[in-house]
Amino acid sequence: MAVTIKDVAREANVAPSTVSRVISDSPRISEKTKRKVRKVMEEMGYHLNHNARVLVQKSTQTIGIVMKNSTSASLHDPFFPEVLRGISALCHQQEYNISITTGESEEAIFQDVVKMVQGKRVDGLIVSYSKKDDKVVPFLVQSGIPFVVVGKPIGKANEIMSVDNDNIRAAREATEFLIQLGHKKVAFIGEQPQFEVAAARRTGYMEALRLNDLEIEPAYIKSLDKTVLMKETVDEVMDLPNPPTGFVVTDDITGLNLLLCLREKNIKVPDDVSIISFNNTFIAQLATPPLTSIDTQIYQLGYESAKCLIEEIKNPSMFKKSVIIPTIIVERESCMAIKVK
Amino acid sequence: MAVTIKDVAREANVAPSTVSRVISDSPRISEKTKRKVRKVMEEMGYHLNHNARVLVQKSTQTIGIVMKNSTSASLHDPFFPEVLRGISALCHQQEYNISITTGESEEAIFQDVVKMVQGKRVDGLIVSYSKKDDKVVPFLVQSGIPFVVVGKPIGKANEIMSVDNDNIRAAREATEFLIQLGHKKVAFIGEQPQFEVAAARRTGYMEALRLNDLEIEPAYIKSLDKTVLMKETVDEVMDLPNPPTGFVVTDDITGLNLLLCLREKNIKVPDDVSIISFNNTFIAQLATPPLTSIDTQIYQLGYESAKCLIEEIKNPSMFKKSVIIPTIIVERESCMAIKVK
DNA sequence: AAGGGATGCGCAAACGATTTCGCTTAAAGT
């Protein structure tokens, strides 16, 4: 049995309440008593029981992180680890703890979330994705618990805090980057558009084409899901009578994958086709050739979201702010000006 | 104020204790009462307060995961996310929660761990690395809390549960794989040898050389740390008068990195030099060329470690078991038989 | 009809903190 506040109190000849006040360094206790009590705590090896405190204070000092299906994507993509890193950094600094969902299916994850909030295990949550028809966010808004989503929330944005990039713009810039290099036929490969990021980037891509008076070629626009192999979609696009010379892809992994598929077809990057990807995770620079990538500052995304969340937890504000993290194009070697023939 | 067990009790005309027993589905309560109580719980929207339960039961149903410095390595390397995935899978199945450390320096992480165990926030821990002179493991053994380390623990192994690969052997096999292909000059690049994995793999590498009557060339053995650039070490090795034709590297990232550096020097893989790496994370197959890699079954590593831990938590055994996860060479395109001249 | 299990629930004491009041005691004001 561990030593409790009462044991300390007895040993120090004070009341438990006094010990408690010493712990929280209350100004109502004299320095003398504090010293005495602290000494006893030290001697007895006292340690605060977190749960007991939580029970009465009703604040867990813990935030929950909900990821998307860990099986498929979340933990394979360096994205999640990186936002986690950002979140983690802030949490540590603010002395908050992190608890993550363990579910693998959407439903299981949802149940995890329910348990977290109903069981009062967390003070707030960060939802690391934004997806159409997802039950998590609606549940959270109606539960009233503070939370923030990384990405642009679907629906009534002013009731939901969020931290996001301006993905439409970023995608537009990425596409225009290729256009500026002389590419007139640029393709787009993204995640399924249920994910808001993918959708936004796709519209940014189309916007760029439109603004530059380029035709939007539906055959150039592909979205990936687990069922369809990258190789097939690359084949489909590159075997077109009039294949693209540039690709905008929504993440670095897809970029690597594309690189690989093109290599199999003996298509050279950047000589034959250029590639620009998103996220600028560490693998972008490790690719051969290193990928030009839009840095979405994932770490910051995580850091800021934790910051917003904890602010909100500490004093719930009327208005739910949303912050936009800027993006930067990081040029490497996967893009090349189109050759004039 | 949320609805408590007492509210339910009042509404259902039973005692709080009865409600509690209904929750745990005790056989001492009649089906009739159970139905009645459950109905009331449903109607009132009752949800168990996790902390209150923890306080009395003394079991948090939560395990802590300690990672190595998140800043530098942990979350950049797909290794950690992947073991997390394995851990997560088992935890979900066993209804355990996961809480991760947030510290970034070794010292901060240590403090996190102390808080977790002293504050009774977790029932057990998984230490996702094994490093020399680390304070975490010693602290855990003397605290008496159940824990398991992923990797081979330093020191008295029979007091510590662990889940690991046979890294010496795996490295020997990897090296011999190259030797079998005719390579006589094979180099080794690994993490700093404070990390047990790196050390083990290095000795496996040397063992292979010895067993095959090959000279151990110190200039071929390199270890990486943050301060030294990959490029430099590659230069050092390849600019040797008698450069190696094969590389054993201790992880896929280093493999990618090596690939990149070689490309800069216009050295072709696998034509000029062969590479075999460790872990077989997803990036191994996305490399150009795809890397031949030793699959260490990271997911299993995580899964098994969680399994051991939870078993131990449920009934602490006298002897601390340690399990070895087999490794498999996954051949891809980064190795080639040496050309006979 | 009395004794003897089962069976079904309730009482009340934990669990380890925090916190609201109120009680001393001593210093200060008049």
Place this chain on the structure above:
DNA sequence: ACTTTAAGCGAAATCGTTTGCGCATCCCTT
């Protein structure tokens, strides 16, 4: 010298559960 006032601390309630023990009630025995 007597009231005020503030400083320093303690008593006890509280947070929401679980659980050991005990008390009825009911059905069987004999």
